Amino acid sequence: MKASLKGRYANEKNTAGATLVVNAGDVKLRASVSDATFVDGPSLNGLTLAVEKPGFFIVDYDVPKKDFRFQFMNTVRVAEMPLELTYSHSRGDNRTAVEGAFMFDSANTVSANYVLGTRNCKLKYSYVHGGDTTFEQCYDWGKMAWDFAISRRVYDDVFKATYQTSNSDLALEWSRNSKFNGTFKISAYMNLAEESKNPKIIAESSWDLEI
Numbered sequence: 001m002k003a004s005l006k007g008r009y010a011n012e013k014n015t016a017g018a019t020l021v022v023n024a025g026d027v028k029l030r031a032s033v034s035d036a037t038f039v040d041g042p043s044l045n046g047l048t049l050a051v052e053k054p055g056f057f058i059v060d061y062d063v064p065k066k067d068f069r070f071q072f073m074n075t076v077r078v079a080e081m082p083l084e085l086t087y088s089h090s091r092g093d094n095r096t097a098v099e100g101a102f103m104f105d106s107a108n109t110v111s112a113n114y115v116l117g118t119r120n121c122k123l124k125y126s127y128v129h130g131g132d133t134t135f136e137q138c139y140d141w142g143k144m145a146w147d148f149a150i151s152r153r154v155y156d157d158v159f160k161a162t163y164q165t166s167n168s169d170l171a172l173e174w175s176r177n178s179k180f181n182g183t184f185k186i187s188a189y190m191n192l193a194e195e196s197k198n199p200k201i202i203a204e205s206s207w208d209l210e211i
Contacts, residue, residue: 002208
């Protein structure tokens with residue numbers, strides 16, 4: 001049995017949450033709560049239950065909204081190269097999305113995401129240089145615009161910069177994943193088109209515990 005504690009600290013609001021995972025053979029049972037579950041006394045607000053078989057399916061149930069979300073995954077081989085396929089459907093907002101990622105080799109990956117019945121379609125190319133630096137470029141047909149990202153791993157640290165041309169948003173991230181000190185991420189967001197470029201700072205941290 002595993003437990004995970006998460007905290008999120010932002011300029012305007014701080015939040016917290018916890019997740020409990022129980023292994024039942026090759027299936028995982030998961031229960032997640034947020035601070036909304038306890039802020040006004042114990043309640044069902046923020047409670048989510050899930051059943052997951054890694055690499056095959058995930059079924060989420062939002063208890064207060066009585067809403068299901070289904071996700072199915074599969075990997076097939078095309079010309080001896082893996083093609084990862086994902087299908088997801090949210091019953092509440094009747095939203096269905098399909099996604100595919102084709103890995104030509106360990107350095108080059110092309111992926112696509114499409115929400116059925118909309119213009120929300122994205123095509124992304126990812127290139128890994130030297131095993132520790134990743135370049136990504138994504139075209140969003142819905143916004144008719146490009147997004148760019150670059151990230152670099154230095155030991156346990158990952159530094160990432162993302163730029164969205166549709167709204168001139170720039171994001172800088174620093175994250176670390178440690179077996180002993182947990183995981184944290186510090187992000188700064190700013191809009192380069194605004195006169196006042198005051199960044200929005202968000203810090204996130206999580207700790208995994210064996211029970």
